[in-house]
Amino acid sequence: MMKLNLTKKQKILALLALGALFIFSAEKVFFSSISSKLRSMNRQIKAAETTLQRNLAIRQSKDLYSAEFKAYQAYLKEEKSDLGGMAVDFLKEVERLARESGVSVINLNPQAAVENIKGSRIYKADLRLEASSAQLLGFFVKVQESRLLINLERFSISPKDEQATTLKADAVVSLAIP
Numbered sequence: 001m002m003k004l005n006l007t008k009k010q011k012i013l014a015l016l017a018l019g020a021l022f023i024f025s026a027e028k029v030f031f032s033s034i035s036s037k038l039r040s041m042n043r044q045i046k047a048a049e050t051t052l053q054r055n056l057a058i059r060q061s062k063d064l065y066s067a068e069f070k071a072y073q074a075y076l077k078e079e080k081s082d083l084g085g086m087a088v089d090f091l092k093e094v095e096r097l098a099r100e101s102g103v104s105v106i107n108l109n110p111q112a113a114v115e116n117i118k119g120s121r122i123y124k125a126d127l128r129l130e131a132s133s134a135q136l137l138g139f140f141v142k143v144q145e146s147r148l149l150i151n152l153e154r155f156s157i158s159p160k161d162e163q164a165t166t167l168k169a170d171a172v173v174s175l176a177i178p
Contacts, residue, residue: 074147087114087123090175093148094127101138103131111172124153124174130166143173150175 006014087110098105107128115122131139136157143150155171 086175086177090123090148090150091125093146093150094125094143094173097142097146097150098129098139101131101142102135103129103139105129106168117176119178121177122174123177124172127169127171127173129169129171130160131169132165133167136167136169148175 091108091110094108095105105127107126109126111124111126115124129136129139140152143152151174153172153174155169157167157169160166160168
């Protein structure tokens, strides 16, 4: 082989240059592949975090919708029962609300025809009652807060006597079943 006559300083510089060359080439060969794998893993982690956040938001929305669904579950259970019995339950509920509010029911007759509007069955009943103004307002509030979705479609109020301490009311109440 060829023998180089180098001074001690030159040998040290040559060894340092070879060492630096070895370090740079080792970095390119070994560390660049590790670095690219780390960058790839970081991208996968960020994608997984984004997916996780989206799924968490969906889960929270699902929980919110489930809570809302449970709140209206009673209405859906009423829908699943037999529809002939719903008319009877509807009339019983109107009588119960009248009794709780102190109103005297004079007449409560279901109307013969059940209407079908936009996929809903609508039961109607003619209602005639007597009460004081406070009792009548209490009845209206109870109808509004009822567990069934009862609606007062039309009503008329007139005094029963000349002093107007007692009122007569005629109304049409309805219940819509989807």
